[in-house]
Amino acid sequence: MRKAPNFDGLAGVYRWMEMASFGPLLSRCRFAFLDELRASRNALILGDGDGRFTARLLKENPVVLVDALDASPAMLRALVDNAGIRSSRIRVHVADARLWEPLVPTLDLIVTHFFLDCLTTREVASLAKRLRVSARPDAKWVVSEFAIPKGWFGWLVARPLITALYLLFWVLTGLSVFRLPNHRKALDEAGFTLSQQRRRLGGLLVSELWTVRPAADTQL
Numbered sequence: 001m002r003k004a005p006n007f008d009g010l011a012g013v014y015r016w017m018e019m020a021s022f023g024p025l026l027s028r029c030r031f032a033f034l035d036e037l038r039a040s041r042n043a044l045i046l047g048d049g050d051g052r053f054t055a056r057l058l059k060e061n062p063v064v065l066v067d068a069l070d071a072s073p074a075m076l077r078a079l080v081d082n083a084g085i086r087s088s089r090i091r092v093h094v095a096d097a098r099l100w101e102p103l104v105p106t107l108d109l110i111v112t113h114f115f116l117d118c119l120t121t122r123e124v125a126s127l128a129k130r131l132r133v134s135a136r137p138d139a140k141w142v143v144s145e146f147a148i149p150k151g152w153f154g155w156l157v158a159r160p161l162i163t164a165l166y167l168l169f170w171v172l173t174g175l176s177v178f179r180l181p182n183h184r185k186a187l188d189e190a191g192f193t194l195s196q197q198r199r200r201l202g203g204l205l206v207s208e209l210w211t212v213r214p215a216a217d218t219q220l
């Protein structure tokens with residue numbers, strides 16, 4: 001198995017790198033479905049980096065308990081700092097998501113913002129199957145991702161930009177994935193259904209809300 005990338009060195013500067021490149025757009029993707037998450041109780045947040053989404057979720061939803069998993073201890077420290085006094089509702093797990101088995105068999109929220117792009121399609125498929133087993137029938141999975149839209153914008157702008165981002169993260173973190181996974185196929189095959197989608201920047205950025213398909217309709 002590939003080594004997990006090491007984002008420790010970016011924990012302090014990640015927010016500023018993002019602001020310099022995409023401004024507020026990535027945050028808008030992360031927060032797109034916040035209103036729908038007010039009833040969630042047990043959330044698993046994978047690879048939230050410095051934890052700006054986690055902090056906001058804890059603020060908007062006063063009862064949710066969060067399991068935050070990341071391979072980077074420095075990112076998890078930043079996530080806990082960002083949550084302030086609400087960090088008492090977070091359990092942190094320094095782990096590789098590809099190997100981790102969820103502890104809570106009653107997840108009603110899964111969150112992956114700009115995280116699945118660190119995995120291959122096969123790895124996303126394996127993760128999604130494990131998470132499906134731990135997801136309640138009413139669970140939601142919120143995804144933010146880069147995408148390559150069809151047409152000239154996809155070929156001339158999105159594809160080269162995403163390739164450049166992968167090369168940058170390879171240099172900075174050792175991430176050895178160089179193409180976006182087909183996360184939609186992986187989630188669909190694991191038993192999740194795409195319920196809502198919002199696109200930004202001509203389709204370069206997508207926010208998605210997935211729900212659980214009843215087991216009878218799913219080939220596990």
Ligand SMILES: C[S@@+](CC[C@H](N)C(=O)[O-])C[C@H]1O[C@@H](n2cnc3c(N)ncnc32)[C@H](O)[C@@H]1O
Nearest residue numbers: 007047048049070071072075096097113114118
């Ligand atoms: C590109 S950053 C995204 C951070 C944040 N979610 C955001 O919205 O910007 C990817 C995060 O996932 C973590 N990560 C990458 N691969 C991982 C893996 N295999 N297991 C656990 N965490 C991983 C990194 O340490 C980093 O914090």
